[in-house]
Amino acid sequence: MKSLLVFFLMTSLPLLGAETKEVAIKSLQKRGEAGKQRHYLPDQNTPFTGKAVAYWHGGQKMTEISYKDGKRDGTKFHWYETGGKLSEINYKDGKHHGPLIAWNEFGQLRRKGTHVDGQMDGIWRNWYKGGQKENEATYIDGLMGTAIVWTPAGERCPETKVEDGNGIMVRYTEGGWPWLRITYRHGKMTGWRHFPPPPEEKSGPGEVTSVSPPPFQPFRLYCSSISLRPLRRL
Incomplete structure (x- = not known):
């Protein structure tokens, strides 16, 4: 039983590390023809999978973007320099897909809507x-x-x-x-x-x-x- 637990930890930890990999947004490179571009790390031939981040000068997180196989996939977050959340925008396979929501500096709603396969769909409010x-x-x-x-x-x-x-x-x-x-x-x-x-x-x-x-x-x-x-x- 103990050997099985050790084996599980040895095989799962590398996978967990890959999922939480973070790099600087400015370090990513776009490659490929227009409309089919993917993001890569320098000197890498495999499209980037993980999170790319940027920070304000004071050290607070400004932006966080999730990528899968070189394309935006998941939720993109923006924060104000004061630390309050500015927006959440969802992506799937490189396209806007899912809810978009934005707040003002005081935490009040500023915009809310939904994208479907890259297109605005349904009710949008400002x-x-x-x-x-x-x-x-x-x-x-x-x-x-x-x-x-x-x-x-x-x-x-x-x-x-x-x-x-x-x-x-x-x-x-x-x-x-x-x-x-x-x-x-x-x-x-x-x-x-x-x-x-x-x-x-x-x-x-x-x-x-x-x-x-x-x-x-x-x-x-x-x-x-x-x-x-x-x-x-x-």
Whole structure:
């Protein structure tokens, strides 16, 4: 019996060590053609399996990503420098798959939704920094179907109307200014109109119009209420 226990420990410990292997995110290398890339450690020919991490200057963990056979697989975690959790994003076989949830610096919900095989699916919700509900949209296979928007005061936006993937969605600043109007057609964003903040915040009125969306970082969480970066993931 004792010999069996020793044999079990000798064979299982290496496996446990492989599962908990941690490396620095910046040490990983992407190899392969676009769309089929995998992550490797330098001087290694086997795709990386394990966890990759990054830390804030003060030593607190900033990011943790799980990999399997060189692809993101499992939950990706982000933390604020203060130690509070910023987000949890799930992956499967290199694609977003499963729940996504994000919090503000005070631990309140900021965003919540689900991906299926790399596409937004189901109900997605966003909240203002103060905790009030900001918007709610439905998606099927990555295409928006409907959208509802609330002002920071809790009133339903009268201008937002997206049905069957077509219509206009308004975005408000934390102060209640309708700074952006986004046009959707067949579930995709086709244009946007930017209205600068009022004179007390910016000198002079004005408007910027575009017939196609700017280059966004789809899954990068925004730090400002007037950032354009997250628009694809509303």
